[in-house]
Amino acid sequence: MTGHFDRLVQDLPALGRFPRAALADGPTVIEPMQRLGALVGVNLLVKRDDTLPLAMGGNKVRQLEFYLGEALRAGADTLLITGAVQSNFVRLCAAGCRKLGLRPVVQLEQRVPKQDVAYNTSGNVLLLKMLGAEITSFPEGENEAAADANLDRIAERLRAEGAAPYVVHLGIDHPPIGGLGYVAAAIETLQQSKAEGLPLDHVVVASGSALTHAGFLVGARLMGWEVPVHGICVRRDAGPQRDRVLRRARELAAMLGAPQAIRPVDIRVDDTCLAPGYGQMNDRVAEALELSATQEALLTDPVYSGRALAGALHLARSGAFDAGDSVLFLHTGGVPAIFGYQSDLEGAPPA
Numbered sequence: 001m002t003g004h005f006d007r008l009v010q011d012l013p014a015l016g017r018f019p020r021a022a023l024a025d026g027p028t029v030i031e032p033m034q035r036l037g038a039l040v041g042v043n044l045l046v047k048r049d050d051t052l053p054l055a056m057g058g059n060k061v062r063q064l065e066f067y068l069g070e071a072l073r074a075g076a077d078t079l080l081i082t083g084a085v086q087s088n089f090v091r092l093c094a095a096g097c098r099k100l101g102l103r104p105v106v107q108l109e110q111r112v113p114k115q116d117v118a119y120n121t122s123g124n125v126l127l128l129k130m131l132g133a134e135i136t137s138f139p140e141g142e143n144e145a146a147a148d149a150n151l152d153r154i155a156e157r158l159r160a161e162g163a164a165p166y167v168v169h170l171g172i173d174h175p176p177i178g179g180l181g182y183v184a185a186a187i188e189t190l191q192q193s194k195a196e197g198l199p200l201d202h203v204v205v206a207s208g209s210a211l212t213h214a215g216f217l218v219g220a221r222l223m224g225w226e227v228p229v230h231g232i233c234v235r236r237d238a239g240p241q242r243d244r245v246l247r248r249a250r251e252l253a254a255m256l257g258a259p260q261a262i263r264p265v266d267i268r269v270d271d272t273c274l275a276p277g278y279g280q281m282n283d284r285v286a287e288a289l290e291l292s293a294t295q296e297a298l299l300t301d302p303v304y305s306g307r308a309l310a311g312a313l314h315l316a317r318s319g320a321f322d323a324g325d326s327v328l329f330l331h332t333g334g335v336p337a338i339f340g341y342q343s344d345l346e347g348a349p350p351a
């Protein structure tokens, strides 16, 4: 029997060359957001990657399939990863490890200036503890290379103790393996759009490490699908983010044997909703969280999905789309973090 992923590989055989540990096998649904779309004059749709199976879901499930595939191929028994205190990637990495019988060792970076108890103990932190991850903390949240280097030091120590560690590096100098998951997601979306008769004129997605954004873009272009893919900046300003997406997309395209597939004009980023910075609330994000909950019963988070939705609403209001265009908002998950943001969401003073 042909599985879901096999049907994606039929459209892009080069994707089948990479080791993958299956954590999800089936497409996520695309749903209309009629009320919210009507407010901004477009046909708004949402692809529910927040519902991907595994410990409360999210985009990193697709990315992890390829990191974990590589870790198993390399004979690892322990996985190391670094991320912000409320990182979804770290939570899902621990969950993926548990699913496959590996040992999760995680490093939490002080990336967001928030001292309140909920941020530091609830949401993803609580889930990490339930998953039994070994947690260390790292004070320098904005230095990706230093965070990766510290992980490498921990890996070295574990190796000396007899473990076989694999490090999921976040820095730009390591191969963009996780982006392969979103190459697959773009093929899945195109297949759905054809099968369900859904024309898609634009895609909007959160752009952080850029592997979701770059992966989707590469998958689309390798399929000959010229849809504009708008990345909403969640971590860096538009200038450096544009450079990062272009570099990651070209690396991914090269991994798949098509180094010329991505042109600079393909890279669209918008940082209107980023201030005051990563993981910090602003009025546009607060509005998006409220509108998606009250108009669509769709929960989004302040760091990623709610910020990306705020960006989609901004693009619609500022004329980036034509009236009636079909705009696909890719919901990348992140909802468990809302419990760490209770004080922002309630407007209450931090505990």
Ligand SMILES: Cc1ncc(COP(=O)(O)O)c(C=O)c1O
Pocket: 058, 059, 060, 087, 088, 089, 206, 207, 208, 209, 210, 211, 212, 213, 304, 305, 332, 333, 334, 335
């Ligand atoms: C829920 C969620 N959405 C979006 C992103 C951004 O994805 P990427 O890092 O691939 O740009 C992340 C990254 O951690 C995330 O956790």
